[in-house]
Amino acid sequence: MKYVDEFRDPVKAKVLLKEIEALVERIALCRQRPLQLMEVCGGHTHSIFKYGIEPMLPKAIEFVHGPGCPVCVLPMGRVDDCVALAEHPQVIFTTFGDAMRVPGSRKSLLQARADGADVRMVYSPMDALKIARANPHREVVFFALGFETTMPSTALTVLQAEREGIKNFSLFCNHITIIPTIKAILDSPELTLDGFLGPGHVSMVIGTAPYEFIARHYRKPIVVAGFEPLDILQSVWMLLKQLTEGRCEVENQYQRVVPDAGNDQALTAVGRVFELREFFEWRGLGSIDHSGIRLKQSYARFDAERKFSVPNLKIADPKSCQCGEVLKGVIKPWECKVFGGACTPETPLGALMVSSEGACAAYYNYGGVDLARLIRARAEKAPAEART
Amino acid sequence: MSRLLNPDRPGQASIRRRNGKLRDSRITLSHGSGGKAMRDLIDDVFVGSFGNAVLEPLEDQARLNLTNLVAQGDRLAFTTDSYVVDPLFFPGGDIGALAVNGTINDLAVSGARPLYLSCSVILEEGLSVETLRRVAHSMAEAARAANVAIVTGDTKVVPRGAADKLFISTAGIGVIPKETNIAAGRARARDVVIVNGTIGDHGAAILCARQDLALGTTIESDCRSLHGLIRAMLEACPDIHCLRDATRGGVATVLNEFAQAASVCIRFDETSVPVCEPVKGVCEILGLDPLYMANEGKLVAVVPRESADTVLAAMRAHPAGRDSAIVGEVIAEPQGVVLLRTVFGGERIVDMLVGEQLPRIC
Helix, strand or coil, X not given: CCCCHHHHCHHHHHHHHHHHHHHHHHCHHHHCCCEEEEEEEHHHHHHHHHCCCHHHCCCCEEEEXXXXXXXCCCCHHHHHHHXXXXXXXXXXXXXXXXXXHCCCCCCCHHHHHHCCCCEEECCXXXXXXXXXXXXXXXXXXXXXEECCCCHHHHHHHHHHHHHHCCCCEEEEEEEECCHHHHHXXXXXXXXXXXXXXXXXXXXXXXXXXXXXXXXXXXXXXXXXXXXXXXXXXXXHHHHHHHHHCCCCCEEECCCCCCCCCCCHHHHHHHHHHEEECCEEEECCCEEEECCEEXXXXXXXXXXXXXXXXXXXXXCCCCCCCCHHHHHCCCCCHHHCCCECCCECCCCCCCHHHCCCCCHHHHHHHHCCHHHHHHHHHHHHHCCCCCCC | CHHHHCCCCCCCHHHHHHHCCCCCCECCHHHHCCCHHHHHHHHHHHHHHHCCXXXXXXCCCCCCCHHHHHCCCCEEEEEEEEECCCCCEECCEEHHHHHHHHHHHHHHCCCCEEEEXXXXXXXXXXXXXXXXXXHHHHHHHHHHHHCCEEEEEEEEEECCCCCCCEEEEEEEEEEECCCCCCCHHHCCCCCEEEECCCCCHHXXXXXXXXXXXXXXXXXXXXXXXXXXXXXXXXXXXXXXXXXXXXXXXXXHHHHHXXXXXXXXXXXXXXXXXXXXXXXXXXXXXXXXXXXXXXXXXXXXXXXXXXXXXHHHHHHHCCHHHCCCEEEEEEECCCCCCEEEECCCCXXXXXXXXXXXXXXXXX
8 A cells, every 4th residue: 555555664664673772772771671652642552552563672662651542531420421411312422433332330322322322423523513414403412532633623513513503513522632641641750751752643733842841841852753663663763862862852753744833724723612621530640730622602502511411420430440550651551450350342441441542452452472361361360350 | 934935825826926026116014914915026026036946836944855965965054144234235246145145155164065045034114126126136146156046035024114124134054065074173283374365345345335434435345155165175175174254353353263262373474464455445544454354255264284285276276266365374372362463573462353343533
């Protein structure tokens, strides 16, 4: 496949790996402990596992899988709100496919649909708007989810609905922004990270400037990375290069997609309809200031939270889950007490087991041989372990 | 239940059958009522298409000659499957061809020679008769091509909304020759894994045929019967260890079933698995994995290493196996695990699919 296969070339990978090994040799720190690099975005986590990249790298490099999977960090209470909206008899609830299986405290959207709710999978918010046009006597709610990557398309859909004067369309807005969360992770006292692979798709919208504080204030190098396996290897190489040369900078490996200034039109559309919430709850990480996005007062008529009564309950994560520690890189997914036993992709307890981009699900589905043995052993030992 | 095929008294059927002519353009509830409308439908649409010596008497059941069966082997293979595909017609096939070939393939992967099929249809009130004719015609074509007879059946009509257009259920009977012993549990270390061509075609064809994606590409389903290919394989190597058609869940699921049933490890190479370019493209865009995509004319075989080249050559000489390829091997450890060497040179586990294979959002 043109423009894709070039970025998966195993011969080029070998050359890069040799250079990465040579750089690791020169980093003194690597002799004391493994170097920890966080890939912020779930898309990177997925690629790293899909192509089996981690075992190819020197043992002195560890990936820490960051919070950049919007499905994974959605708190259980918000899923309950989704289900409550979907169960409203007037409502057609529209959502991206990934969100269907996320467990709420009562049920997932998939179960709600089986129980009779009108839940429909869409590929874009514009599809949801189309459904609203076709069903003028029903209320169509779109489950808006994701970082800056998906925000512009939601914003443009709201603007389109406004232009057409469509009254039966609204958003259940769960958009989040990644920067405050990276900051919260950097402020964590347990932090041992040495560098970041920056999110590629988010940066396509926001550009590279918002990451400057990571290099300047926290003295950590960050490389905005693409999603193909060679992109990831090259970005690791760029991070190691910075570390050997004692630099801490924001670099852009994904220049073929990410303009340093971001996408002005997209940002304008987002700015017109959205504003920051004071705080927003993240599954596994708790409440983070200014990390959530909602519709501005002038677009309140498109806000499902204001249009319908949403229970808005806070539901605590199961105690046995250690998602927060995994997200911060304090423990590895398989070191969590319930990983592979009570918590599996079929019956996820924790957020990170839910989406294929979640770190735990990635380890479970795509892990190495040793991990497969561990998973099997745990599953046999404690299938019914504590759903506390 | 086959009563519905023959609402008439025995004896009168063969005289009055020829008169049955369906003049309506849409299916109504009366076509399932057991009366004249139903008889016309059965005569005109089904008997007209499927016509064969076992079906013709229109008894409540098909009567099969045991001596004929016994002469062909020592075990009966018996299977059933339902077909609810949407859309009914898609590039490379339709629900009718699928219902015939799918059941033939379920028989054939046991090494059986497929002989007889049943055909039950559930029709939604309002279905166009023309659509039903096309489907019945397609079933007849597929059965004729495979030298299999559709010998009994049933028709039901449900009110609008109680079913989606048309569902088909087919059961099949075949005979397994004496020396043949194919089973998932027979995979042994050193065996070789072969697939008979590009994977994921059917799943991708259905995705593209659903209008809502508007991908602007046409991919043909690989829907076809495999018993001819399988016979050629068995002639090349009577001791084929495992054989399964990779339908829902795709090749990855079949490999996991083999690895678990035989307590072995199957290791395969992503670069050696044939995937056609448009399917790669669709999977890339939607974040799907062709290894889990449905096929309707693809099988996975595990054969002894010594016979691998002979089997591969026989497969490539058959129209249903032109793009056959050796994709991997069986090793002893770790038991029950499928390992993939990725295109990039890394290695990872390939597990069973959990839930539906849904597109990712970012």
